[in-house]
Amino acid sequence: MEVLQLLIGGVAQGCVYGLIALGFVLIYKATEQVNFAQGDILMIGAYVALTLIAEAVARGWSIHLAFWLALPLTMVVMAAFGYALDRVALRPIIGQPQFAVVILTIALGFVFRAAAGAIWSTEPQTLATPFTGKKIVLGGVILGAESLAIIVGTAFLSLVLFAFFRYTRVGVAMQAASQNQLAAYYMGIPVKVIFSLIWAISAAVAAAAGILLAPIATIDPNMGFIGLKAFAAAVIGGFGSLPGAVIAGLMLGAIEPFAAAYGSRAGLPKGVPEVSSYIFMLVVLIVRPQGLFAQIYKKKV
Amino acid sequence: MAATLLEMRNIETFYGPIMALRGVSLEVPEGKIVTVLGANGAGKTTILKTISGVMEPQKGSIVFGGKPIHRHEPDWVARQGIAHVPEGREIFPFLSVYENLMMGAFTRHDRAALGGDLEAVYGYFPILKERADQPAAYLSGGQQQMLVIGRGLMARPKLMLLDEPSLGLSPLLVQEIFGIIRRLNEERKVTMLLVEQNANMALKVAHHGYVLELGRIVMNDTCERLRESEDVKEFFLGMKEEGARGRRRWKRKKTWR
Numbered sequence A: 001m002e003v004l005q006l007l008i009g010g011v012a013q014g015c016v017y018g019l020i021a022l023g024f025v026l027i028y029k030a031t032e033q034v035n036f037a038q039g040d041i042l043m044i045g046a047y048v049a050l051t052l053i054a055e056a057v058a059r060g061w062s063i064h065l066a067f068w069l070a071l072p073l074t075m076v077v078m079a080a081f082g083y084a085l086d087r088v089a090l091r092p093i094i095g096q097p098q099f100a101v102v103i104l105t106i107a108l109g110f111v112f113r114a115a116a117g118a119i120w121s122t123e124p125q126t127l128a129t130p131f132t133g134k135k136i137v138l139g140g141v142i143l144g145a146e147s148l149a150i151i152v153g154t155a156f157l158s159l160v161l162f163a164f165f166r167y168t169r170v171g172v173a174m175q176a177a178s179q180n181q182l183a184a185y186y187m188g189i190p191v192k193v194i195f196s197l198i199w200a201i202s203a204a205v206a207a208a209a210g211i212l213l214a215p216i217a218t219i220d221p222n223m224g225f226i227g228l229k230a231f232a233a234a235v236i237g238g239f240g241s242l243p244g245a246v247i248a249g250l251m252l253g254a255i256e257p258f259a260a261a262y263g264s265r266a267g268l269p270k271g272v273p274e275v276s277s278y279i280f281m282l283v284v285l286i287v288r289p290q291g292l293f294a295q296i297y298k299k300k301v
Numbered sequence B: 001m002a003a004t005l006l007e008m009r010n011i012e013t014f015y016g017p018i019m020a021l022r023g024v025s026l027e028v029p030e031g032k033i034v035t036v037l038g039a040n041g042a043g044k045t046t047i048l049k050t051i052s053g054v055m056e057p058q059k060g061s062i063v064f065g066g067k068p069i070h071r072h073e074p075d076w077v078a079r080q081g082i083a084h085v086p087e088g089r090e091i092f093p094f095l096s097v098y099e100n101l102m103m104g105a106f107t108r109h110d111r112a113a114l115g116g117d118l119e120a121v122y123g124y125f126p127i128l129k130e131r132a133d134q135p136a137a138y139l140s141g142g143q144q145q146m147l148v149i150g151r152g153l154m155a156r157p158k159l160m161l162l163d164e165p166s167l168g169l170s171p172l173l174v175q176e177i178f179g180i181i182r183r184l185n186e187e188r189k190v191t192m193l194l195v196e197q198n199a200n201m202a203l204k205v206a207h208h209g210y211v212l213e214l215g216r217i218v219m220n221d222t223c224e225r226l227r228e229s230e231d232v233k234e235f236f237l238g239m240k241e242e243g244a245r246g247r248r249r250w251k252r253k254k255t256w257r
Helices: A002-031 A038-058 A062-094 A098-120 A145-167 A171-178 A181-186 A193-218 A222-239 A242-265 A272-287 B042-051 B074-079 B099-105 B112-124 B126-130 B142-153 B171-187 B199-205 B224-227 B231-237
Strands: A135-138 A141-144 B004-015 B018-029 B031-037 B059-064 B082-085 B158-161 B191-196 B208-213 B216-222
Touching: A002 A038, A002 A141, A002 A145, A002 A171, A002 A193, A002 A222, A002 A242, A002 B199, A038 A062, A038 A193, A038 A222, A038 B059, A062 A098, A062 A193, A062 B191, A098 A222, A135 A145, A135 A193, A135 B171, A141 A145, A141 A242, A141 B031, A145 A171, A145 A193, A145 B074, A171 A181, A171 A193, A181 B074, A181 B142, A193 A222, A222 A242, A222 B059, A242 A272, B004 B042, B018 B031, B018 B059, B018 B191, B018 B208, B018 B216, B031 B042, B031 B171, B031 B199, B042 B059, B042 B074, B042 B082, B074 B082, B074 B126, B082 B142, B099 B142, B112 B126, B112 B171, B112 B208, B126 B142, B142 B158, B142 B171, B142 B224, B171 B199, B191 B199, B199 B224, B208 B224, B216 B224, B224 B231
Parallel strands: B031 B191, B031 B208, B082 B158, B158 B191
Antiparallel strands: A135 A141, B004 B018, B004 B059, B208 B216
16 A cells, blocks of 8 residues: 555656656757756746636635636746747747757746746745645545646646647647758748747646646745756656656656655665656666657668 | 749859859749759759748849749748758658658648649559558658658649759669659649759750759750750760760860850
8 A cells, every 4th residue: 555655646746747848858859959947937837827826716716716717827828928938038049059048048947036036925835726635535545636636637738738749730740840840841831930839838838737736845936946857857758759758757756755765764875765866867878878768760861 | 935933043142151052043934844953062952942941042032923032931932832852851750651741731721632632642652652651760762752752742832842852762763753753744734943963864854954063054955955965965974975086085174164
């Protein structure tokens, strides 16, 4: 029972890693840019949801209605934010060296954290959701409703994204643009707009992750640092595979509670659980440098 | 004489400080195949890239169907009805063959006609139908070249820019591809601008030819007359002429020098 308990808690945490990693990989695959502000976009999304829900509840709406309206609304707001971010900040530096983008997104992260601190204060806050504090007992395993919501929400989002990329014209065009940008241009695909749309999707997914994460954590301007672990997940997944990112996120999430529970019993030093995900990343990088689920294509000449 | 579909006037294109096109002018009449011959680095691909908007010309104008198209984004140019079939099998490797073809039709909104065009492409290249559900990366080189041409056709373009369709293909496949290029022109009236190193093939299939050397057009004639030209014979077709003293002159001058 204990194993199952640990596993479910870990998987829930892993879902959040997976969703953020998804955002990293989406942007990287399409534009070959690494967005180090991904975690901070999550943080802003969580604050936006917090504000919307607080506003709605203050007007006497029920928490259920407030939450279920705030969730899609936040995703739309953050999608617009992601689109604008690419249009205003990233598109002008297309063609510059990689590190320019890296530095830019790191700097954007600082700006977002500072702005969030100024707008919403640096005090940790909690997001009220319909799931908060509820428990479901299933054959001796106690499930937090928040954890269940994270797992269901992640599964749902992953399915929607899968269907979108697989079956819609724009979704397939996004894949095309990420696989061969020049050929996509020749097909008349508006590649720059597609890239902005990918930033929009990525920001919306990060916002969803933020809302799902908020009930099991607290909201503060530094909550975006969870993005570092998600980055490790993206690397483990191969930084080019969407399912790989989610699966690697789940793996990381699942490893952590076990490292915490059994690590101390096995007499490992205290910090080991916290760095377990990075140790796992290092092992993967040594054994399989391309990541677990990498897509590699060598052009025929 | 058919109406001019594409007209390029005094185009100058640079790669950084290097001038790749030094005032190129050419015309593509509607319904014809026009070929541009030239050695490596003559600027053939640059002409096509300048037309499709991937490279911006510093000077000159390009008019397509009466509309200036230079200084526009490449996706805009494609939407005007120009399908660029790039050299080197620029496929979408992880999309299926079918999805690759449908991406060719990205600019089209007449969904009803797509099925018929897809069947037509499968008719020209039956192997693509057989392997429609496989990722394009699994196709052989020649099949990828067929896929790229088929993908270009799916746009139902007014003008097709073909960049070295014979590159790296076996002689038999080259024959086949050029046969299909001719059929496309005859059956579907597709206007084409064909860039080739394989001058022999290109001169057989095209109606009009330009010879490009170091970014300049040095000859411009019908393909029949180009085939007879001494310079083209020697420098592109590899035919050698007996010199007056029974020995070949080792430093024959080209007539345009």
